[in-house]
Amino acid sequence: MANKIKKSQKKKSNSVKRKKKNNKKKNKFQKKHLLWIVCLLVVLVIVVSIFHVFKNLPHGVSKISSETKTNHVELLTDVTYKSGNKMHYEHEIFDKVNETINEANDFIIMDMFLFNNYKTGDKTYPNITHRLTQSLIAKKKENPNIRIIVITDPINSFYGSYTPRNIKALKANNIDVHYTDLSKLRDSNPIYSGTYRTFFQWFGNSENGKLNNPLSSEGPDVTVRGYLKILNMKANHRKTLVTEKHGMVLSSNPHDPSGYHQNVGVRVTGPIQNAIIKSEIAVANMSGAQYSASDFKINNNSWRDDATYSVQLATEGKIKEQILKNIKKSQSKDRISIGMFYLSDRDVINELIKASKRNVQIKLILDINKEAFGKEKPGVPNKPVASELVNRSKGNIKVKWALSNGEQFHSKYLLFEQHENKNAAMILGSSNLTRRNIEDYNLETDIIIKGKQDDEAFTKLSQNFNKAWDNKKYTITAQYDEFKDESLWKRVLYRIQEKTGLSSF
Template identity: 40%
Template sequence: MGRKRKWARPRWIVLLAVLLFLFLYIGVISWHTYKPLPEGINYQGDIHWTDDVEMFTDLTFAQNKDGGGMMHENHIFDEVYKMIDEAESFIVLDFFLMDHYTDEDKDFPEIAQTLTSKLVEKKKANPDMEIIFITDPLNTGYGSYESKWFDAMEDAAIEVVYTNLDKLRDSTPIYSGLYRTIFRWAHFEKNGWITNAMASKAPKMTLYSYMILLNVKANHRKTIVTEKEALITSSNPHNASGFHGNVAMKVSGAVLNDILEAEEAVVRYTNGGTLPRAKVESPDDGEYAVQYLTEKKILEALLGDIAVAQTGDTIRMGMFFIAMPEVVESLVDAANRGVNIEMILDPNENSFGNEKSGLPNRPVLQKMMDETDGNITARWYNTVMGQYHTKLVTIRTKDEMYITNGSANLTDRTLNNYNLEANLRIIAPGDSELSKEIDDYFDRLWNNKDAMYTLDFEEYQDSFTFFQRGIYRLQELLKVTTY
């Protein structure tokens, strides 16, 4: 009996400790999954009118599906450089990924170098001009090393704001609960020693930095604003992303200050700073209605626009990732009520030279096909190099075209108030120059007018497996994904 009493107390202590930890763990998960967002995040700007909206695209394509006759058409960052040259009062940038590291033996465009040089030269020529660059701590390996590009900007008195991700909600709760209760306190290394997840040639990372990375959260926005105009895009100033397919929209007018207000929210909650404002008028009319949206407001507006489409209308999409259940369901419903749906998707086959599994697009698209009895038509982009990184959705009705474009993939992580995202929503007359340009863009890719841009749906679905679909379902259930 004495021996039983001797061991009973420690067992109860251990059990009590485990129960207390589980209680804490579940509480931490619940709080950081649903906690209030920083003020100004999940932003919905007013609808403004303007006559000035321009579309810019990047495309890499070949004459055949094996990569013969490779061609590149890059226009987006040329326009960014032009905006920097023409700015007179201020420049505000918010870009997710900016570096030059790669394991691929290719001559990528030197975007990081050129953008840095442009900004540094601009600041030296205009010392009193405010230039603020908001970015993601991914560019320093989450604190493992310095960025030569952002260091050069700071040396030139350009303000660099590394977004505080800790205040955002956790999109991978099972892991992030452990990170917040245990792993975040293990910050004891000074030098990196683990191969960088982005590229083996990049500086090594510490274990602590990898623990942060595994939370899989980001300031994923991609925009630049001056006192004259703004450009919202899906492209990053990242050399190895230089041959990705992307789309950008440039706009002017009163929407500029909405963009600055939304960007200031990130600066304010990160370091308490503010941003300048543009001196622009807000006209009562114009050819295009434009609206700046971030985070879940992008989803809400998109679902509303899809709901507008009726029998005979057309939804066209160029998308890197699609997996958000609400979007998938709304597109299925639209197809089943007679809306024509054409989707150009990335096959999720590669990422910076590394082979990928086809998730999430291949199983999601198969599901959509099954639930619409084939009423949705889809093609895969022929990704002979890079990715089809575009995030463009258009809904064409009898008289108008509803457009959304920017940083947001159609996934839970990007549209459910986890990542920071930014899109421009546009309502354009059906016969406008912009609507025609977008139609021409899709027609060119869909019909392979002058190259092998896209491949038949069956090209990748032949290898579709039950196992792949099961992995996707498990990822969806556990919220353990990178998309």
């Protein structure tokens, strides 16, 4: 009997040992397969990340138009400054935008990055959004046959979390509105976007958000999916308007909290309008529309060889090519005057330093980068970049800071003036001088205008810059030393953010 019990116990023991051994094998097998799955997913994310950084751009993106001539270039400026305790706002851009809309008869194509009136805090702002929305609606009511196309960035809906009031009003009046399909663009923040595209993009969005809106305290609640999309850090950053009569390229947004910002823009007439139409129809079609640029006919399609100005349209990476081309050809005693919200692109910085060593006279007015969307910023990228420009050029590059009372120095322009032949060129529009803006990631539109320094548009821009630089009548800018910051951590932060795309600039 004892032997039977021992045999039974031995069998049970062997059975337990076999089970443990089998379980170990099973667990080892499962861990091995789990590891393989994790490795495959990591590889997949890396492949997706790399592909969407280098993939082909959508049709019509990153283009430069042929050079055409015109006598009609109106430079527009929004200037903000403080005198004593009083603020002064010498703004003309959106008056001209609304005038251009009111004058249209056949079509209006408008592409604007920020187009909403949601604000943060209790500060009062100009009613830019409402006024522009009503101008478009009034024109549609006056002329039901006019074709009106509005293109904007999905940030205005927080990427599908809600529909802004002004967009609802436009759609209710049979105006075509298109949110840009940003997924078609390259990814500037691949460390995040590869993961987003692999796992999260498939979930879409819905207008039932429960989370606080990070862009506006009075904006509607937003969704988790909206937060996941904004971290891709990509945008249709363009600011254009074109009708059969005029074309406009701006640095300013029809966005109430941006209403006091300093900006520049131009209104042009002539064949350059066709380039704007073609460029914007490409963005609309990329986003699901089916328009033909040939259906939009302008009034003045001819030009004379002796016209005052030569004009070209440049978008995305072609903007950078034109900027570098103009810096490189600048010679001793030529002048480069730059007004810029963000400056961080390494190629532009290096070419400016090289130009300073050729005795090119370079002056920059930069935003201090202390605020964006109501959030405090540490002065990056402009402060470390300004330090580099001043120090590496041994003081030959001069920098001043645009003084701010809550608004931004949001202008984006470069003015090139040649010493010998008095030729001039300006490049201005939506594009900051950053990797994201001028290396084929964001959608951007700038215009290149060439002529003589005493032509009206160049005279106005030069006077506007010099008035801010000299502070003869009002104090508009501060000396570099007043706000300089040469801290190592900001230099390191800027370089990491610029290289990786883990930033808002």
